[in-house]
Amino acid sequence: xxxxxxxxxxxxxxxxxxxxxxxxxxxxxxxxxxxxxxxxxxxxxxxxxxxxxxxxxxxxxxxxxxxxxxxxxxxxxxxxxxxxxxxxxxxxxxxxxxxxxxxxxxxxxxxxxxxxxxxxxxxxxxxxxxxxxxxxxxxxxxxxxxxxxxxxxxxxxxxxxx
Amino acid sequence: xxxxxxxxxxxxxxxxxxxxxxxxxxxxxxxxxxxxxxxxxxxxxxxxxxxxxxxxxxxxxxxxxxxxxxxxxxxxxxxxxxxxxxxxxxxxxxxxxxxxxxxxxxxxxxxxxxxxxxxxxxxxxxxxxxxxxxxxxxxxxxxxxxxxxxxxxxxxxxxxxx
Amino acid sequence: xxxxxxxxxxxxxxxxxxxxxxxxxxxxxxxxxxxxxxxxxxxxxxxxxxxxxxxxxxxxxxxxxxxxxxxxxxxxxxxxxxxxxxxxxxxxxxxxxxxxxxxxxxxxxxxxxxxxxxxxxxxxxxxxxxxxxxxxxxxxxxxxxxxxxxxxxxxxxxxxxx
Numbered sequence: 001x002x003x004x005x006x007x008x009x010x011x012x013x014x015x016x017x018x019x020x021x022x023x024x025x026x027x028x029x030x031x032x033x034x035x036x037x038x039x040x041x042x043x044x045x046x047x048x049x050x051x052x053x054x055x056x057x058x059x060x061x062x063x064x065x066x067x068x069x070x071x072x073x074x075x076x077x078x079x080x081x082x083x084x085x086x087x088x089x090x091x092x093x094x095x096x097x098x099x100x101x102x103x104x105x106x107x108x109x110x111x112x113x114x115x116x117x118x119x120x121x122x123x124x125x126x127x128x129x130x131x132x133x134x135x136x137x138x139x140x141x142x143x144x145x146x147x148x149x150x151x152x153x154x155x156x157x158x159x160x161x162x
Numbered sequence: 163x164x165x166x167x168x169x170x171x172x173x174x175x176x177x178x179x180x181x182x183x184x185x186x187x188x189x190x191x192x193x194x195x196x197x198x199x200x201x202x203x204x205x206x207x208x209x210x211x212x213x214x215x216x217x218x219x220x221x222x223x224x225x226x227x228x229x230x231x232x233x234x235x236x237x238x239x240x241x242x243x244x245x246x247x248x249x250x251x252x253x254x255x256x257x258x259x260x261x262x263x264x265x266x267x268x269x270x271x272x273x274x275x276x277x278x279x280x281x282x283x284x285x286x287x288x289x290x291x292x293x294x295x296x297x298x299x300x301x302x303x304x305x306x307x308x309x310x311x312x313x314x315x316x317x318x319x320x321x322x323x324x
Numbered sequence: 325x326x327x328x329x330x331x332x333x334x335x336x337x338x339x340x341x342x343x344x345x346x347x348x349x350x351x352x353x354x355x356x357x358x359x360x361x362x363x364x365x366x367x368x369x370x371x372x373x374x375x376x377x378x379x380x381x382x383x384x385x386x387x388x389x390x391x392x393x394x395x396x397x398x399x400x401x402x403x404x405x406x407x408x409x410x411x412x413x414x415x416x417x418x419x420x421x422x423x424x425x426x427x428x429x430x431x432x433x434x435x436x437x438x439x440x441x442x443x444x445x446x447x448x449x450x451x452x453x454x455x456x457x458x459x460x461x462x463x464x465x466x467x468x469x470x471x472x473x474x475x476x477x478x479x480x481x482x483x484x485x486x
Contacts, residue, residue, distance in 0.1 A: 014177050015338050021184060022345060029413035033427055036446060036468075057318060082469050084444045086429055087413040089191035089249040103195055105248055109444060111469060118315070120246045120271060122198060144198075145244050145273060147315025153442070153471025156381060176339050183346060219480060251353035251411040265357055267410055280477070282408045282433060284360060306360075307406050307435065309477025 020100070021092060023134045024127050028087050028104055031136070035085040035108075037158065038078050044070055047136045048128060054140040081112025082155035090123075098129035099137075106141070111155050120145040182262070183254060185296045186289050190249050190266055193298070197247040197270075199320065200240050206232055209298045210290060216302040218283075243274025244317035252285075260291035261299075268303070273317050282307040344424070345416060347458045348451050352411050352428055355460070359409040359432075361482065362402050368394050371460045372452060378464040405436025406479035414447075422453035423461075430465070435479050444469040 027046055034043035044066055047053075053069050055061040055076075063072045077083060090104030102125040110117035126138040189208055196205035206228055209215075215231050217223040217238075225234045239245060252266030264287040272279035288300040351370055358367035368390055371377075377393050379385040379400075387396045401407060414428030426449040434441035450462040 011174060011177055012335060014181065015335055015342070018177070018180055018184065018342055019338065022342065025413075026415065029415050032413050032429055033415045036429055037427075056321075058316075082444075084429060084468055086431065086444075089187075089194050091188065091191050091195045103199075105194055105198055105246060107248065109469070120244075120248075142321055143318045144246055144320070145271070145315055145317050147313070149314045151471070152473045153469055154382075155469050156467045158468070159380075159466055173336060173339060176343065180339070180342055180346065218483075220478075248410075251349075251356050253350065253353050253357045265361075267356055267360055267408060269410065282406075282410075304483055305480045306408055306482070307433070307477055307479050309475070311476045 017094075020094070020129075020134065024092055024100055024102065025090070027127065027134055027136065028090060028102075028123075028125070031139075032085040032087040034073075035077050035083060038080075038083075040070060040073055040078065043073050043077075048130060051136050052138040053136075054138070056140060056142045058143065058146065079113075080110040080115075080117075081157070083110040083117075084108065087123075090125075100127040100134075101125060102127070111151070111153070116148055116150050118147045118151070119143055179256075182256070182291075182296065186254055186262060186264065187252070189289065189296055189298065190252060190264075190285075190287070193301075194247040194249040196235075197239050197245060200242075200245075202232060202235055202240065205235050205239075210292060213298050214300040215298075216300070218302060218304045220305065220308065241275075242272040242277075242279075243319070245272040245279075246270065249285075252287075262289040262296075263287060264289065273313070273315070278310055278312050280309045280313070281305055341418075344418070344453075344458065348416055348424055348426065349414070351451065351458055351460065352414060352426075352447075352449070355463075356409040356411040358397075359401050359407060362407075364394060364397055364402065367397050367401075372454060375460050376462040377460075378462070380464060380466045382467065382470065403437075404434040404439075404441075405481070407434040407441075408432065411447075414449075424451040424458075425449060426451070435475070435477070440472055440474050442471045442475070443467055 031046055047066060047069055049066055051069055052064045061072060063069055086107040088105040090102050092100055092102040094100045104123040106121040106123050108119050121144055122142045124140040124142060127134050128137045193208055209228060209231055211228055213231055214226045223234060225231055248269040250267040252264050254262055254264040256262045266285045268283040268285050270281050283306055284304045286302040289296050290299045355370055371390060371393055373390055375393055376388045385396060387393055410431040412429040414426050416424055416426040418424045428447045430445045430447050432443050445468055446466045448464040448466060451458050452461045
């Protein structure tokens with residue numbers, strides 16, 4: 001449900017509702033970008049200290065807390081010579097002033113070291129407002145499609161900097 | 163053309179213009195999400211009572227009104243064991259305070275029951291502001307690419323709830 | 325870094341920050357749409373007069389200025405019978421009131437005249453606020469994956485108008 005269809009009374013609160021929505025969309029974008037750039041430091045900043053990151057079947061994993069999340073990122077994402085996470089549109093539902101849930105339509109593709117990875121999935125998200133802004137409290141990756149058979153094409157190494 | 167490059171005079175009207183843009187982007191996101199979750203009840207809420215949903219060649223269909231739209235959704239989307247609609251960026255043009263048109267870049271992929279479906283398309287949209295918020299007045303799906311040949315990989319059933 | 329997590333003092337400046345973010349996202353969306361519609365006139369309006377458009381390896385190109393940018397668009401994009409640029413989420417960082425940089429996750433697919441093109445990439449962007457709104461000062465397309473081998477499926481010609 002879009003907040004903007006039931007605008008709160010004051011202009012101040014309407015602006016805050018917009019900022020909240022954009023901050024959450026930016027958080028999802030920064031997650032994808034941290035994956036695509038293999039940026040572990042940026043990835044850590046997206047979570048609450050006790051955040052939960054869950055990957056569903058058939059690649060089940062469930063870790064809690066920043067250190068475990070960072071470890072999983074180092075194992076799952078960083079090693080790929082080519083890895084792209086593509087975040088599409090998502091629906092956000094606010095559940096009070098400081099909490100929200102969402103679903104985002106996802107695709108990931110990885111290639112390298114004789115491994116191939118192509119999927120379609122939905123990220124089930126829980127967000128919380130912290131003193132430093134909105135953060136992931138929980139993300140659960142639900143595969144809808146997965147193909148690990150070989151495909152063609154060439155990969156190109158990351159360049160550094162803007 | 164972005165509204166925000168020609169800001170209206172008052173802060174109130176500038177906030178409303180932002181809310182309108184986000185409401186329309188959320189409507190497109192909710193459409194994709196309703197497809198991905200096979201959520202017929204959510205899908206119905208996105209349209210005006212006399213809305214028109216058109217699918218272009220080679221899968222021509224044109225239905226008008228909520229009942230016909232819901233019927234088409236039940237036939238086209240619900241039966242797929244795996245179906246993902248991926249909404250990418252879109253350009254919105256407002257044509258007065260209560261009407262807008264847009265084009266969104268789309269991809270869909272479906273699999274199951276010996277059927278395969280992969281496409282690239284553009285959604286040509288018309289929106290109208292109703293007392294309950296922005297709704298689709300008309301959507302026309304224009305295929306640019308379609309492949310129905312078999313592909314590999316595994317599908318995973320939907321889980322329920324957040 | 326999301327601006328909205330460090331809201332400026334005045335409501336006016338907060339609204340401007342939101343408008344700036346949305347204007348930049350709209351600029352990226354209009355770029356993709358101009359490609360998808362082969363709309364050279366729309367494409368020209370997105371750049372500063374001395375804009376730089378760079379395509380990275382293995383399809384290196386670097387052009388500067390509106391005429392050279394328009395020429396490259398006519399050569400690279402217009403000839404494809406089917407071409408779709410899909411812009412996914414992006415992270416924007418403002419570097420003062422009138423400048424910003426960003427990274428956007430991209431995919432392109434082209435087909436026709438015995439040519440095939442499928443890629444994943446990152447657009448590295450620089451934006452500047454002009455009297456007419458935000459414009460691209462520089463875009464650099466960094467391929468991460470490229471496949472030019474043949475694939476199946478059918479293409480459909482563009483229709484005209486909404």
